[in-house]
Amino acid sequence: MSEPMVKAEGVHKRFGRLEVLKGITLQVMPGEVMVLLGPSGSGKSTFLRCINHLEKINSGRLSVDGELVGYRQVGDELHELRESDIARKRAEIGMVFQHFNLFPHMTALENVTCAPMRVKRIPRDRANTSARELLARVGLPEKLGAYPAQLSGGQQQRVAIARALAMEPKLMLFDEPTSALDPELVDEVLQAMQQLAREGMTMIVVTHEMGFAREVADTVVFMDAGVVVESGEPASVLSRPRHERTRSFLSKVL
Amino acid sequence: MSAAGATDAPEPNRRPDEIRAVPVRHPGRWVATALILLFGASLVRSIATNKQLEWHIIGQFLFDHRVLEGAVVTLELTAIAMAMGVVLGVVLAVMRLSPNPLVSGPSWLYIWFFRATPVLVQLLFWYNIAAIYPRISLGIPFVGVEFVHGSANTVITTFVAALLGLGLNEGAYMAEIVRAGIISVGEGQTDAAQSLGMSRLQIMRRIVLPQAMRVIIPPTGNETISMLKTSSLVSVIALSPPELLLATENIYAVNFRPIQLLIVASIWYAVMTSVLYVGQYYLERHYARGATRELALTPLQRVRMGLFSFRRREWS
Numbered sequence: 249m250s251e252p253m254v255k256a257e258g259v260h261k262r263f264g265r266l267e268v269l270k271g272i273t274l275q276v277m278p279g280e281v282m283v284l285l286g287p288s289g290s291g292k293s294t295f296l297r298c299i300n301h302l303e304k305i306n307s308g309r310l311s312v313d314g315e316l317v318g319y320r321q322v323g324d325e326l327h328e329l330r331e332s333d334i335a336r337k338r339a340e341i342g343m344v345f346q347h348f349n350l351f352p353h354m355t356a357l358e359n360v361t362c363a364p365m366r367v368k369r370i371p372r373d374r375a376n377t378s379a380r381e382l383l384a385r386v387g388l389p390e391k392l393g394a395y396p397a398q399l400s401g402g403q404q405q406r407v408a409i410a411r412a413l414a415m416e417p418k419l420m421l422f423d424e425p426t427s428a429l430d431p432e433l434v435d436e437v438l439q440a441m442q443q444l445a446r447e448g449m450t451m452i453v454v455t456h457e458m459g460f461a462r463e464v465a466d467t468v469v470f471m472d473a474g475v476v477v478e479s480g481e482p483a484s485v486l487s488r489p490r491h492e493r494t495r496s497f498l499s500k501v502l
Numbered sequence: 503m504s505a506a507g508a509t510d511a512p513e514p515n516r517r518p519d520e521i522r523a524v525p526v527r528h529p530g531r532w533v534a535t536a537l538i539l540l541f542g543a544s545l546v547r548s549i550a551t552n553k554q555l556e557w558h559i560i561g562q563f564l565f566d567h568r569v570l571e572g573a574v575v576t577l578e579l580t581a582i583a584m585a586m587g588v589v590l591g592v593v594l595a596v597m598r599l600s601p602n603p604l605v606s607g608p609s610w611l612y613i614w615f616f617r618a619t620p621v622l623v624q625l626l627f628w629y630n631i632a633a634i635y636p637r638i639s640l641g642i643p644f645v646g647v648e649f650v651h652g653s654a655n656t657v658i659t660t661f662v663a664a665l666l667g668l669g670l671n672e673g674a675y676m677a678e679i680v681r682a683g684i685i686s687v688g689e690g691q692t693d694a695a696q697s698l699g700m701s702r703l704q705i706m707r708r709i710v711l712p713q714a715m716r717v718i719i720p721p722t723g724n725e726t727i728s729m730l731k732t733s734s735l736v737s738v739i740a741l742s743p744p745e746l747l748l749a750t751e752n753i754y755a756v757n758f759r760p761i762q763l764l765i766v767a768s769i770w771y772a773v774m775t776s777v778l779y780v781g782q783y784y785l786e787r788h789y790a791r792g793a794t795r796e797l798a799l800t801p802l803q804r805v806r807m808g809l810f811s812f813r814r815r816e817w818s
Contacts, residue, residue, distance in 0.1 A: 297693075300697055302693055302696060302697065331701070331702065332701065335696070335699045335700065335701055336699060337699075338696060338697055338698070338699045339698065339699025340699075341697070342697070343693075343694075343697035345690060345693065345694060347690055349688075349690035349691060349693060349694035350694075351691065351694070351695075351709055351713075352713065353712045353713055362698070362708065363695075363698035363699060363700060366700060366704050366708060367698065367699045367700055367704075408694075411698070412697075412698070415698060415699065421697075
């Protein structure tokens with residue numbers, strides 16, 4: 249049995265006095281696709297942001313690929329990691345955001361090559377070559393020189409996926425990647441994600457796309473009010489939910 | 503096209519009759535226009551026919567080499583002081599936004615101090631710095647190691663005093679402008695850059711500052727225009743070589759024609775300001791275009807691209 253890619257044990261997160269995560273325990277195996285479902289405010293996005301340390305957890309243990317997120321354990325003590333170490337670990341985790349967050353002053357190609365060149369110090373021509381391949385893979389081979397403002401939402405999100413993949417991550421986090429898209433642009437992004445899942449990428453996806461959850465997910469986790477209500481295979485959670493809260497949520501989104 | 507339209511759409515070539523109504527009369531406007539014309543004409547006449555103004559003296563000194571050299575010094579002061587201000591402003595703004603109070607505190611204090619005291623007083627202070635620090639040295643404090651040292655009067659020339667007074671003061675104002683630009687860039691940009699593993703410095707330099715430029719450029723143009731005229735304050739510290747205002751003052755101290763020479767100075771200030779004005783206009787236009795589609799360009803490219811897009815629009 250291999251080590252889990254992501255392991256969370258009793259993860260708590262507070263913003264001021266507001267407790268957003270109240271003890272999340274779950275694990276994601278390498279190559280697994282996990283879909284997080286739940287009403288807004290249930291803590292799905294916050295949990296995702298904790299995994300690459302965009303948010304600091306207040307208690308519990310959270311580790312990626314066997315290493316604690318944001319800390320180093322020395323005996324019984326936790327030591328905070330230096331910023332450069334945190335950045336190095338973040339570079340191994342790709343993230344795709346609801347509002348794309350492409351760099352508007354760079355072309356699609358520059359968006360994709362920026363981090364490999366600056367963070368991994370890959371020479372420009374090699375970065376360009378692999379960026380071209382990645383943009384072709386997400387179906388945008390002809391948009392290299394386009395600025396984000398010249399692209400549709402779906403195209404922007406696919407550039408964002410290519411940008412994250414350019415760092416060759418071992419884990420991809422998707423934070424409602426299709427929620428800001430026009431309905432007819434959702435499919436092209438989901439297809440790119442589905443292809444990625446087929447290639448064996450470990451993925452955690454926060455989404456309201458039930459079709460995607462049913463077809464692509466290995467595990468579906470339903471969260472509400474900062475706790476995991478239930479989890480399991482998509483067929484069982486989506487078709488035969490055991491908890492009333494899950495049932496009422498699913499009846500509204502399906 | 504089939505003619506079997508379901509609705510009775512009007513024929514495309516026949517427009518409905520245009521309304522011809524009797525316009526409302528505005529007698530007040532006519533009266534106001536007449537009064538303004540009358541006032542303007544009398545003002546022009548009083549200036550043009552005023553023997554005391556001695557227009558030929560203005561013409562005589564407008565291109566005097568002392569005046570032109572003064573204008574060049576004014577431009578030098580403006581350019582160098584603004585460059586100091588921009589560099590200081592970026593550093594102070596980044597410090598000010600640091601979560602570490604030992605870094606943001608001094609920046610706050612600097613900005614407070616230079617905005618709390620008049621720039622004229624600061625200029626006089628730097629001019630008289632030798633009175634409190636007769637000897638200036640560069641070295642490691644407390645251990646007595648000195649790399650260079652010299653008398654304050656030779657290190658702080660009037661030109662250096664002028665630059666210190668104008669540049670350090672400008673840094674405080676530019677810091678606030680740059681800070682406004684930085685906080686105008688959405689947090690999502692930092693999130694995305696962080697998630698790619700970029701360092702804080704890389705994020706600031708590659709992601710945030712290039713986008714902040716759009717917000718920073720217009721008020722910086724304003725500051726440059728302001729600096730051009732504020733540099734005339736330097737005339738109080740006997741700058742040598744003299745800048746524009748002092749150059750004209752030196753002339754009227756001899757020929758007793760202050761009004762004519764002040765008009766000469768004003769004409770040159772207005773000319774230089776207008777050139778900056780045009781430059782700022784194109785820059786703003788360039789950076790205001792729709793969404794941010796541009797890369798951060800060199801200043802030359804910015805001006806050139808600004809001009810180009812303007813021309814293209816004119817012809818279309």
